[in-house]
Amino acid sequence: MGEAVESHLHVLSACKIFIMMTFLVVSAAVFLCPLAICSPCITSNLPPKPALIGHRGAPMLAPENTLMSFRKSLECGVVAFETDVQLSKDKKPFLMHDCGKNFLLRTTDVKDKFPGRDGSNNFTLQELKTLNAGKWFSRSDPFWTLSSLSEEERREADNQTVPSLSELLVLVKKYNVSLIFDLKNENNSTVFQSSDSFYTTETINKLGISPDKIWWLPPEYRHDVMKMEPGFKQVYNKQKEMLMDGGNFMNMNFSSLSAREISELRKSNVSVNLWVVNERWLFSLLWCSGVSSVTTNACHLFKDMSKPDWHLEPNMYKGIWIATDIVSLLLMIGLFLWQRRRLTGDWSTGIY
Numbered sequence: 001m002g003e004a005v006e007s008h009l010h011v012l013s014a015c016k017i018f019i020m021m022t023f024l025v026v027s028a029a030v031f032l033c034p035l036a037i038c039s040p041c042i043t044s045n046l047p048p049k050p051a052l053i054g055h056r057g058a059p060m061l062a063p064e065n066t067l068m069s070f071r072k073s074l075e076c077g078v079v080a081f082e083t084d085v086q087l088s089k090d091k092k093p094f095l096m097h098d099c100g101k102n103f104l105l106r107t108t109d110v111k112d113k114f115p116g117r118d119g120s121n122n123f124t125l126q127e128l129k130t131l132n133a134g135k136w137f138s139r140s141d142p143f144w145t146l147s148s149l150s151e152e153e154r155r156e157a158d159n160q161t162v163p164s165l166s167e168l169l170v171l172v173k174k175y176n177v178s179l180i181f182d183l184k185n186e187n188n189s190t191v192f193q194s195s196d197s198f199y200t201t202e203t204i205n206k207l208g209i210s211p212d213k214i215w216w217l218p219p220e221y222r223h224d225v226m227k228m229e230p231g232f233k234q235v236y237n238k239q240k241e242m243l244m245d246g247g248n249f250m251n252m253n254f255s256s257l258s259a260r261e262i263s264e265l266r267k268s269n270v271s272v273n274l275w276v277v278n279e280r281w282l283f284s285l286l287w288c289s290g291v292s293s294v295t296t297n298a299c300h301l302f303k304d305m306s307k308p309d310w311h312l313e314p315n316m317y318k319g320i321w322i323a324t325d326i327v328s329l330l331l332m333i334g335l336f337l338w339q340r341r342r343l344t345g346d347w348s349t350g351i352y
């Protein structure tokens with residue numbers, strides 16, 4: 001009988017030691033891991049705030065790709081407009097995102113104005129200018145932001161047309177901002193005629209825009225465009241292509257670069273623009289990582305931020321965690337001692 005109790009106690013104390021060790025290892029890991037976390041926002045040398053680029057203008061505050069939308073984005077202090085350019089039947093560049101079989105359907109009243117005309121890009125600029133490009137916005141309220149618009153703004157939104165590229169370039173010139181755009185056509189959003197680049201470049205040059213204000217993005221006929229207008233800033237979405245051309249400007253999806261890659265590009269003086277960034281936390285993180293600019297639907301959310309939503313000096317961060325660790329450690333020791341005293345009586349009787 002006595003032996004049985006003794007071996008029972010042996011197993012029990014081995015078990016206790018095991019639990020104790022596991023507990024200590026886990027606690028140590030939990031206590032120490034924050035010291036190993038590195039967030040770009042734990043830094044003593046916060047990069048400057050990224051510049052803002054209005055994605056189709058300010059599409060939460062006005063119908064996308066309309067002059068009202070671009071004017072609204074100017075109120076956020078954007079450094080550049082982002083848009084989409086297509087060529088009309090008479091080879092005039094105009095602004096429209098959707099192409100192919102959805103051409104004009106989502107954002108204009110083409111079905112009412114031109115019943116029976118199919119969606120193909122078979123419209124002269126003059127025909128396109130008769131379309132309403134704003135009523136869809138108040139009808140569908142795509143960002144649930146309509147209630148933030150005044151009566152007057154709603155009336156203005158309802159009255160928007162499809163802008164020609166020239167109309168936008170007038171704003172570019174007047175407000176000294178830059179312009180970055182995708183060039184599209186009806187068959188395939190990425191394949192278009194070299195003549196489309198030609199007509200677009202010609203339109204830009206005719207208006208006397210300073211060429212460094214044009215951030216040329218379409219890769220397809222880049223080298224032709226560079227010959228035609230060497231002053232454009234060439235913007236790349238593939239790093240390899242940029243290196244081959246000796247360029248220094250990347251434009252990528254926000255999720256395709258890590259904080260480290262961003263910081264390496266910035267160290268080699270490459271401008272990094274990321275799209276489409278619509279949340280404050282993401283904007284904050286990219287700010288800490290040092291991106292040069294972001295393309296955004298929500299410039300109004302970022303325009304007044306004077307610092308990232310959270311940013312800590314590394315010493316402050318360490319201090320907070322060490323203090324927290326010490327307090328938890330004291331608490332644990334206290335609990336342990338209290339529990340031990342409470343159980344001491346039970347130990348001697350061997351009753352569990």
Ligand SMILES: *[C@@H]1O[C@H](CO)[C@@H](O)[C@H](O)[C@H]1NC(C)=O
Binds near residue numbers: 118120
């Ligand atoms: C283009 O539009 C004209 C009317 O302006 C029409 O007669 C013609 O059939 C259309 N072409 C195509 C390919 O849709």
Ligand SMILES: *[C@@H]1O[C@H](CO)[C@@H](O)[C@H](O)[C@H]1NC(C)=O
Binds near residue numbers: 158159160161
């Ligand atoms: C805008 O309003 C004017 C008159 O105020 C009107 O003539 C014009 O057709 C409207 N444009 C659109 C696209 O609704």
Ligand SMILES: *[C@@H]1O[C@H](CO)[C@@H](O)[C@H](O)[C@H]1NC(C)=O
Binds near residue numbers: 176
């Ligand atoms: C236009 O902006 C550029 C910076 O992109 C600046 O250097 C230049 O002085 C500005 N020009 C005017 C007229 O404000």
Ligand SMILES: *[C@@H]1O[C@H](CO)[C@@H](O)[C@H](O)[C@H]1NC(C)=O
Binds near residue numbers: 267269
């Ligand atoms: C980046 O630009 C800065 C200032 O213009 C210059 O001092 C530095 O040497 C450049 N770095 C590289 C890697 O070119």
